[in-house]
Amino acid sequence: MTHSEENYLKAIYHLTSVLENEISTNAIAEKMETKASSVTDMLKKLADKDLVHYKKYQGVSLTNKGLHSAKMIVRKHRLWEVFLVEKLAFSWDEVHDIAEQLEHIKSEQLVNKLDAFLNFPTEDPHGDPIPNAEGNIIKVEKQLLSELQEKQTGICVGVKDTSSEFLQYLDKQGISLGSKIEIKSREIFDLSLKISINGNEMTISNKIASNLFVRKV
């Protein structure tokens, strides 16, 4: 499997969890920042290899084989991110691009030894789940901070936007995975929130709150 094929599988996998039904050519093109015609070419190739179900004009979905491959790529991506943060002291906003390269390294033994070296983590530095060697994922129930009611409290367990801009903003505000956040009040006008985080009071916009995952406590 080529890097390009792997990137397409991964894109389809990620779109599947957001869009539920069949994935459109255009959705893939947008996600991969490429042209729809290139996507069509690749879908044919992936279909030939039994990695996707594809019918002209009808969108695409992963076969079992394709799903498993996609999960293994995501597994590698997230394990490498853990390695970079935990072992090499990268910060969580620096690791994505490097992991994009490392996820294509081919060696089952390597992934599994890396997994063991890292003590079989179940989540990456952004709170995303890491599939195990069989492809199984531990789902943690979580919701957006913006969905919490006034006076409710949550533990920050993930980010929806993983851009370094957003992650660096969170660093600046002292928000990280594990932070305890209480909604003090919600401003009706712009849905901004007054929160207390580890005792510290501050105001955050709705945009921020709808990119933070929390586990209610």
Add this chain to the structure above:
Amino acid sequence: MTHSEENYLKAIYHLTSVLENEISTNAIAEKMETKASSVTDMLKKLADKDLVHYKKYQGVSLTNKGLHSAKMIVRKHRLWEVFLVEKLAFSWDEVHDIAEQLEHIKSEQLVNKLDAFLNFPTEDPHGDPIPNAEGNIIKVEKQLLSELQEKQTGICVGVKDTSSEFLQYLDKQGISLGSKIEIKSREIFDLSLKISINGNEMTISNKIASNLFVRKV
């Protein structure tokens, strides 16, 4: 720089240390298991990018820029090999192919953090020197075991052949980097050696002895 360009630079670099003078198209083709015509094509491209000095029919050599790039690839290859052996518990005969992939990961920060994580090793698991961030190499004087005289003793500091067959043979015989080897006697007929290694006596062929580097003591 593409993977392929990097592989060519590395091949030329390795051939340079063996062949001294200008490197021939055929030597590169043989090393890379490709056709001479493919090599010619690539040499033109590398010359265009000022990575090699190339004159038709006259062979090729690395420019300063090309030499530095090659050293950085070798640096990555050998650091990753150290990582795989020291941290992930791979054996020294399993790491080369994985390092061939990892050497192409592009991130200066990654290499340097990995280097620090490994405590700035100067040699890889096969005894080959690791260029530092500036490309400098610590040369250790070493010679082939086959060059030692009777009654002389050496410490094993490297292997010339890094094939897994040879490395596994060494494992089986209990020979590793750091082993103290004394030449007890040399058989004139086939140049085989009776040696004692860490007290243990055994006989090895000339082929083995001329693939083992030692530091005389």
Add this chain to the structure above:
DNA sequence: TATATTTTTTAGTTTTGTCTAAAAATTTAT
């Protein structure tokens, strides 16, 4: 329903890296 708009596919190019076959240059042998 008929028409307009959007989405998707097809057709034809381009770039990279490879190949084979043939031509050109260099080296070796007579």
Add this chain to the structure above:
DNA sequence: ATAAATTTTTAGACAAAACTAAAAAATATA
């Protein structure tokens, strides 16, 4: 010095992965 052998380069082709422009299909609108 000439001929033979070897090495290297050129010419032309191909596969992968991208692109643009145009055609076809599906969807939305009047």
